[in-house]
Structure formats: structure tokens, C-alpha cells
Amino acid sequence: MPPSIPSIREELGASLGQAGWLLSTVSLITALGGMAIALTADRFGHRRLVMLGTALCCVASLLGAFAPTVDALLVGRIFEGLGFIAVVVAIPTLLLRIAAPADQRLAMVLWTSYMPAGAGTMMLIAAVILPGTSWRAAWLVAAGVSALMLAALLLRALPRHELDPKPVKRRPVVHEMAEVASSGGPLAIALCFGAYSCCWYAVVGFLPTLQIERLGFDISTAAIVTALVTMVNVGGKLVAGWLLRHGWPRVVIIVGTTISMAFCAAGIFIDGVPDLLRLVLAGVYSMVIGAVPTALFTAIPVHSPRPELVGASTGLLMQGSNMGALLGPPITGALVAAGGWQSAAWLTSAALGVAAAAGLFLHWREQRKLEP
Secondary structure (H helix, E strand, O other): HHHHHHHHHHOOOOOOHHHHHHHHHHHHHHHHHHHOOOOOOOOOHHHHHHHHHHHHHHHHHHHHHOOOOHHHHHHHHHHHHHHHHHHHHHHHHHHHHHHHHHHHHHHHHOOOOOHHHHHHHHHHHHHHHHHHHHHHHHHHHHHHHHHHHHHHHHHHOOOOHHOOOOOOOOHHHHHHHHHHHOOOOHHHHHHHHHHHHHHHHHHHHHHHHHHHHHHOHHHHHHHHHHHHHHHHHHHHHHHHHHHHOOOOOOOOHHHHHHHHHHHHHHHHHOOOOOOHHHHHHHHHHHHOOOOOHHHHOOOOOOOOOOOOHHHHHHHHHHHHHHHHHHHHHHHHHHHHHHHHHHHHHHHHHHHHHHHHHHHHHHHHHHHHOOOO
């Protein structure tokens, strides 16, 4: 969506307010319904929900490509958001079931790369094809990729009997939601992920503006650079997984990363830093801070109240993540409008401090669980 906004505004006459809703709809759906959809997966079946969500993404993107109005495109974005969250909250439980116990942490580490890898790739594709075509081509690409993924799921996942739903005695949905939401571990994970997401989107979301205003880049070049900065986030996730696999404590990764990245973010926003150095710092920031989601995703099985509530805990994490994605850019925009770019450093410093505090709390909880 971000690289496509100018094309959508030109063709459909979308206002800035409507463009904002098109950008935030998927995050809003996830922020509101993450845990509820996760508990639906526990009852409906995780494999079924993954396939249903993928099919929904395919159909919604295909219809969105032919949307005649902004309102029709917005409806399509709502269903894309529902399909996205259905897949995201259901997959971790399936990964934990099919991976050997010794490989479960590695499986979760690889899974954490889905967002920067997928979003960065799609932004890169959009930035390349948009100058010569319409935004509708990007939606057709998304529909085609979803169709290929659905075919792979039908061929390879549907026949796997170990993915069949397990008979588990369930409590009422409201009770299970309350159990997860009142548990200190999942709450701290969601808070930490929300603070991380707030900071990451605050930097990456305004990176194209910084390039256009200060470096004189055109829109396509700025989109490509932003996509590459997004994709290097994967490197930090994989390095964090390697560190966890070799015995590094989760708290060292979370606290060490957030404190060091607070200074890096300040260097991006404060006055007096050369503009090209800001781009370098943005790439370093995106890569290193990617260690935080890896540490948090691998903490879910440890801190979930019960093994059958891993999906619901993942849903709560996704709600925190998308709440941060919703709040980060507008708060950053307000701070920049009020006091210039350097004011945005106050947000990143405060939010990363919250993430560090949540990481320390998680460590305290884990130590209590390990006590004999």
C-alpha cells in the first residue's frame, strides 16, 4: 500500500484521510481482533484457518484490483486484514506441532522473518512496477502470490494427519481470553512488542519523507531504499535466533538491543547528523532491532498460561504489535510538526525504555518458573 498511495489518489481521487485509512486498516483489524481470532483457530482448526485466511487474502486482493471506488478498496482491505490475522495467529501452533522439540525454537525464529521479508519484498515489487503501470498491478501480484500459497497448502498441508485438530477440552472463549490477558508473561510480551513496533514504524514510516525532503530522491527510489531497509530487519532476527540457540539469555538480547537502538534512533532524528549517515543509521537500526521480535516469539511457549493457549498468546502479541504500528506514525508526525525532526527522538527513547523494562520483567518471570 505505501508505494501505491500516489497512484490510488490520482486514479480514485482519494483524500489524505482516506489514504490514511487504507494504510492502517490491516493493522486496525489485527489490533482489535488478534486474540479472538486466535481462539477461533483453536476451535475451528489451525490448518483450516490458515487455508481459509489465505483464500480470503487471494479473493480480497483480486477483487481489490478491480475496485471502482475508494470505499470498495477499503472494504477489500478489511477482508485482507481478516485473512492476514487468521494466517498469522494460526501458524505458530502448527509449527510447534510439526517441529521436533529440539527444533521448535529454530522454527519460531524463522517464522519471525515473515513480516519484514514479505512486506519488504512486496514494497520492492511495487516500487519497480508502479512507475510504468497502475496500483492495480500490485494487487494482482498479491492475489497471485496468495493463490500459489493456497495451492501449496492444499497439496502439502491438507494431507498431513499430524496437523489434524486435537481433541482438547476447551473453556468458554471469554474465560480463556481473560486467562491470557491477565497473565503477566503474555501481557509483558505484548507490551514489549507494541513498544518495538511503535519505534520501528516511526522510523521506517517516515524514511521515504526524509529521503524526498532532505536528499532529493524521487518517490520510486525512496520506496526501494525503504524496502531494502525493511528487509535487513530479517538479519537481526536470524542473528538473535543464533544467539538464543547458543545460550544467550533472552533478557540480554532485548535490553541490550533496545538501549543501544535508542541512541541509534536519536542519531536518525536529531539535528547535525549528515543526511546520508541517517540512512546508514536507519539500516543499522532496522537490522539490529529485529532481534527483539525473535526473542519475544520464542518466549510465547514459555510464558503461555497453558500449552493450548499458545495461539491466544500469539494473538495478544499481534494485538500489541499492531497497536504500536497504529500509534507510532501519528505520534511521530505530531512531534515533528510541533518541534521538528529532533522531537521524534523523545518517542523512540521512551518506547524503547518501555521495551527494556518489559524484557526485564520477562526475565524475572522466567527465573521464577525455573526455581525448584
